[in-house]
Amino acid sequence: xxxxxxxxxxxxxxxxxxxxxxxxxxxxxxxxxxxxxxxxxxxxxxxxxxxxxxxxxxxxxxxxxxxxxxxxxxxxxxxxxxxxxxxxxxxxxxxxxxxxxxxxxxxxxxxxxxxxxxxxxxxxxxxxxxxxxxxxxxxxxxxxxxxxxxxxxxxxxxxxxxxxxxxxxxxxxxxxxxxxxxxxxxxxxxxxxxxxxxxxxxxxxxxxxxxxxxxxxxxxxxxxxxxxxxxxxxxxxxxxxxxxxxxxxxxxxxxxxxxxxxxxxxxxxxxxxxxxxxxxxxxxxxxxxxxxxxxxxxxxxxxxxxxxxxxxxxxxxxxxxxxxxxxxxxxxxxxxxxxxxxxxxxxxxxxxxxxxxxxxxxxxxxxxxxxxxxxxxxxxxxxxxxxxxxxxxxxxxxxxxxxxxxxxxxxxxxxxxxxxxxxxxxxxxxxxxxxxxxxxxxxxxxxxxxxxxxxxxxxxxxxxxxxxxxxxxxxxxxxxxxxxxxxxxxxxxxxxxxxxxxxxxxxxxxxxxxxxxxxxxxxxxxxxxxxxxxxxxxxxxxxxxxxxxxxxxxxxxxxxxxxxxxxxxxxxxxxxxxxxxxxxxxxxxxxxxxxxxxxxxxxxxxxxxxxxxxxxxxxxxxxxxxxxxxxxxxxxxxxxxxxxxxxxxxxxxxxxxxxxxxxxxx
Amino acid sequence: xxxxxxxxxxxxxxxxxxxxxxxxxxxxxxxxxxxxxxxxxxxxxxxxxxxxxxxxxxxxxxxxxxxxxxxxxxxxxxxxxxxxxxxxxxxxxxxxxxxxxxxxxxxxxxxxxxxxxxxxxxxxxxxxxxxxxxxxxxxxxxxxxxxxxxxxxxxxxxxxxxxxxxxxxxxxxxxxxxxxxxxxxxxxxxxxxxxxxxxxxxxxxxxxxxxxxxxxxxxxxxxxxxxxxxxxxxxxxxxxxxxxxxxxxxxxxxxxxxxxxxxxxx
Numbered sequence: 001x002x003x004x005x006x007x008x009x010x011x012x013x014x015x016x017x018x019x020x021x022x023x024x025x026x027x028x029x030x031x032x033x034x035x036x037x038x039x040x041x042x043x044x045x046x047x048x049x050x051x052x053x054x055x056x057x058x059x060x061x062x063x064x065x066x067x068x069x070x071x072x073x074x075x076x077x078x079x080x081x082x083x084x085x086x087x088x089x090x091x092x093x094x095x096x097x098x099x100x101x102x103x104x105x106x107x108x109x110x111x112x113x114x115x116x117x118x119x120x121x122x123x124x125x126x127x128x129x130x131x132x133x134x135x136x137x138x139x140x141x142x143x144x145x146x147x148x149x150x151x152x153x154x155x156x157x158x159x160x161x162x163x164x165x166x167x168x169x170x171x172x173x174x175x176x177x178x179x180x181x182x183x184x185x186x187x188x189x190x191x192x193x194x195x196x197x198x199x200x201x202x203x204x205x206x207x208x209x210x211x212x213x214x215x216x217x218x219x220x221x222x223x224x225x226x227x228x229x230x231x232x233x234x235x236x237x238x239x240x241x242x243x244x245x246x247x248x249x250x251x252x253x254x255x256x257x258x259x260x261x262x263x264x265x266x267x268x269x270x271x272x273x274x275x276x277x278x279x280x281x282x283x284x285x286x287x288x289x290x291x292x293x294x295x296x297x298x299x300x301x302x303x304x305x306x307x308x309x310x311x312x313x314x315x316x317x318x319x320x321x322x323x324x325x326x327x328x329x330x331x332x333x334x335x336x337x338x339x340x341x342x343x344x345x346x347x348x349x350x351x352x353x354x355x356x357x358x359x360x361x362x363x364x365x366x367x368x369x370x371x372x373x374x375x376x377x378x379x380x381x382x383x384x385x386x387x388x389x390x391x392x393x394x395x396x397x398x399x400x401x402x403x404x405x406x407x408x409x410x411x412x413x414x415x416x417x418x419x420x421x422x423x424x425x426x427x428x429x430x431x432x433x434x435x436x437x438x439x440x441x442x443x444x445x446x447x448x449x450x451x452x453x454x455x456x457x458x459x460x461x462x463x464x465x466x467x468x469x470x471x472x473x474x475x476x477x478x479x480x481x482x483x484x485x486x487x488x489x490x491x492x493x494x495x496x497x498x499x500x501x502x503x504x505x506x507x508x509x510x511x512x513x514x515x516x517x518x519x520x521x522x523x524x525x526x527x528x529x530x531x532x533x534x535x536x537x538x539x540x541x542x543x544x545x546x547x548x549x550x551x552x553x554x555x556x557x558x559x560x561x562x563x564x565x566x567x568x569x570x571x572x573x574x575x576x577x578x579x580x581x582x583x584x585x586x587x588x589x590x591x592x593x594x595x596x597x598x599x600x601x602x603x604x605x606x607x608x609x610x611x612x613x614x615x616x617x618x619x620x621x622x623x624x625x626x627x628x629x630x631x632x633x634x635x636x637x638x639x640x641x642x643x644x645x646x647x648x649x650x651x652x653x654x655x656x657x658x659x660x661x662x663x664x665x666x
Numbered sequence: 667x668x669x670x671x672x673x674x675x676x677x678x679x680x681x682x683x684x685x686x687x688x689x690x691x692x693x694x695x696x697x698x699x700x701x702x703x704x705x706x707x708x709x710x711x712x713x714x715x716x717x718x719x720x721x722x723x724x725x726x727x728x729x730x731x732x733x734x735x736x737x738x739x740x741x742x743x744x745x746x747x748x749x750x751x752x753x754x755x756x757x758x759x760x761x762x763x764x765x766x767x768x769x770x771x772x773x774x775x776x777x778x779x780x781x782x783x784x785x786x787x788x789x790x791x792x793x794x795x796x797x798x799x800x801x802x803x804x805x806x807x808x809x810x811x812x813x814x815x816x817x818x819x820x821x822x823x824x825x826x827x828x829x830x831x832x833x834x835x836x837x838x839x840x841x842x843x844x845x846x847x848x849x850x851x852x853x854x855x856x857x858x859x860x861x862x863x864x865x866x867x868x869x870x871x872x873x874x875x876x877x878x879x880x881x882x883x884x885x886x887x888x889x890x891x892x893x894x895x896x897x898x899x900x901x902x903x904x905x906x907x908x909x910x911x912x913x914x915x916x917x918x919x920x921x922x923x924x925x926x927x928x929x930x931x932x
Contacts, residue, residue, distance in 0.1 A: 263820050
């Protein structure tokens with residue numbers, strides 16, 4: 001096919017970007033997938049051919065401009081091509097979470113008016129067949145993997161390869177058709193619809209245009225200098241905005257190679273084989289990897305373990321500074337670090353599949369300081385970002401060399417971030433949602449009078465202009481002196497200690513912050529055993545003076561960290577107690593996803609809260625508990641209440657900016 | 667498990683007929699006068715209480731035991747030699763009640779051993795990794811990779827079998843049997859000791875094997891739900907005798923079977 005003239009048609013939509021890559025780097029690898037134990041690859045020219053075949057084939061099912069195409073399955077090249085094919089025809093791909101049960105899919109398929117669905121395999125076909133009777137609009141299902149499908153005779157089921165064959169025939173008869181379709185696309189057209197998780201109410205379809213996604217992708221690529229030489233492993237759900245940005249939008253903007261794992265169970269092996277240069281994972285993945293390393297090191301020989309521990313000590317001392325090219329590392333440390341890199345860090349990065357990583361990101365949940373420091377100290381450029389489905393996961397990014405543990409970085413290029421009077425983070429950028437599908441009310445609600453998007457998160461800028469997210473805006477309260485009180489922020493800080501399993505902070509409309517603490521029975525039990533402290537169970541261990549001392553040290557460390565930051569210095573924990581029982585979803589104290597139900601707990605343990613604020617030294621409490629087998633019992637204890645040392649506020653380095661920040665929140 | 671759709675396979679001619687088999691170990695009569703047939707592409711279950719002679723029956727079909735009376739007719743030909751190697755070369759593969767894999771070897775290597783009979787190159791060629799052995803290994807590896815993909819065990823390809831949980835070991839054993847590209851597959855309690863989810867997976871795999879490759883399957887199983895759902899016909903043995911033979915619905919309502927095996931409560 002003839003290449004598009006770049007001047008007449010700038011590559012401002014994804015299909016045109018695809019044409020551009022197929023012209024400029026036709027024989028370079030665009031996508032890989034491990035199949036039958038071997039990495040199979042497709043060049044940009046092949047990807048264009050496959051996409052074109054599918055797109056034209058879809059026209060034979062009547063798929064037309066403006067229509068939505070459901071895409072359900074694991075990260076497979078054929079499904080990424082389906083996204084591109086829909087966009088080529090001016091349609092809107094709607095990726096769904098592949099592990100959702102059929103019932104959960106009904107709402108989205110109906111809301112998005114899905115007529116044609118492209119799915120991975122028999123498993124997904126079965127799910128759709130199960131609910132098809134309740135989806136009158138669904139007319140065609142295209143499946144990629146024919147395995148097990150031999151006896152499905154329904155006329156509305158089509159093989160992906162058959163649809164592509166039809167498309168190839170159409171292309172033979174009408175050679176210019178595909179390109180004409182692509183050229184009709186406008187950058188202001190809706191390019192994708194992603195559904196929010198719907199934790200509060202029904203899921204909402206967030207619609208993005210080509211322009212907004214390309215703006216986010218281009219900004220990110222330039223920020224981290226991503227180019228055609230980069231590699232990424234695409235293993236996170238296609239329905240998630242992050243995968244859409246990293247594995248689709250950025251890949252098409254920068255022209256880098258995406259790699260699809262063999263199956264969801266082989267991701268770690270595949271990661272090692274590919275050795276990506278660009279990587280994203282939620283904190284729990286990094287945590288699991290570190291746990292595996294720790295366990296395996298414990299089984300290693302004494303010499304290896306000694307080396308590992310010694311050089312990890314060196315890395316802890318100077319690794320992060322060396323990574324950030326900061327001055328102040330002694331020549332001796334530099335030499336030791338180089339040696340450690342040869343003996344420990346290099347091989348370790350190799351085992352983790354991170355030898356070639358230039359940029360790694362984590363987001364989605366708070367990452368523990370030890371975890372974050374560990375990866376950075378062994379030379380992996382792990383950074384954090386902040387964003388949401390509505391903002392294309394593109395609001396704040398941490399620049400190389402300016403990494404702070406508890407900030408999410410500086411506003412990304414082209415993004416304007418400000419803090420509302422009530423502390424809510426507001427965002428304005430090109431990479432903003434077009435609207436919520438069929439929900440003008442919701443769309444109107446999320447934008448303020450000046451066109452800023454309300455993130456629903458509360459945060460503030462620190463002295464260096466880095467954004468810190470402290471909590472959901474609706475959870476943020478005020479101390480009686482007017483200072484911001486962000487319970488989640490304080491609780492997370494406490495929970496980063498291995499000894500603390502749960503924490504509940506109080507302080508809204510109070511003079512000071514106090515907290516309940518749950519110890520982690522495993523970690524504290526282990527600690528107690530090593531000190532020959534005998535205990536009979538959770539309640540007994542939680543009441544030990546030694547344990548109180550241990551937790552007090554943790555609380556006071558948190559206080560020191562809070563004191564260093566003028567915004568939250570007033571939130572230092574003055575008094576705390578260790579609860580006599582573990583907070584439990586069965587007793588309604590936690591949600592099923594293990595979030596603390598602060599209001600309920602404050603009510604249930606009202607005498608304890610009063611004792612904390614009433615200056616008592618101890619308090620007797622009796623609590624009914626539900627056991628796993630449904631029996632009920634009573635736990636009672638005389639709880640000690642401990643005072644923690646509170647630090648005076650540190651003077652801010654830049655009084656003017658701190659004052660500004662103060663004003664912004666006040 | 668009743669939700670599994672049993673596809674309507676075209677069941678063909680009789681592929682295996684055991685005729686008047688009697689097998690005794692000294693004074694113990696394991697099997698007496700048992701006859702039944704297995705048709706091409708069918709799933710045939712053998713059920714019966716413990717000690718009924720089910721595994722002995724499989725061992726006869728497989729050529730391990732030598733019956734004192736009767737004959738085994740496979741693909742129209744009466745078997746003269748009773749010898750497992752001969753049975754294997756005719757296209758009969760099996761799995762065992764107690765897993766019989768090479769514990770120290772990887773999953774991949776274990777499955778590769780299933781290709782043993784198909785290998786043509788000599789020991790010397792293989793040792794030197796030279797000539798046709800090289801090409802041959804690539805071909806075999808590809809076949810094995812298809813089976814790995816089929817049974818969804820990519821993630822344990824390189825794991826030593828001894829480190830795998832029981833359910834997966836069973837699946838690897840099935841993979842090894844499939845590697846021989848059998849015409850007739852004998853499964854001795856493929857679901858024993860599995861949890862519900864593992865059983866469902868295994869059912870799905872057995873049906874898929876039958877469906878995808880047209881493999882004839884004879885299986886021994888104790889889980890009645892599984893047997894009734896996936897088999898085309900069922901033979902019931904009790905104390906070495908055949909007491910019933912027929913379609914699942916017939917067997918389920920057969921009074922002799924209910925008394926001997928299913929128990930009156932069912």
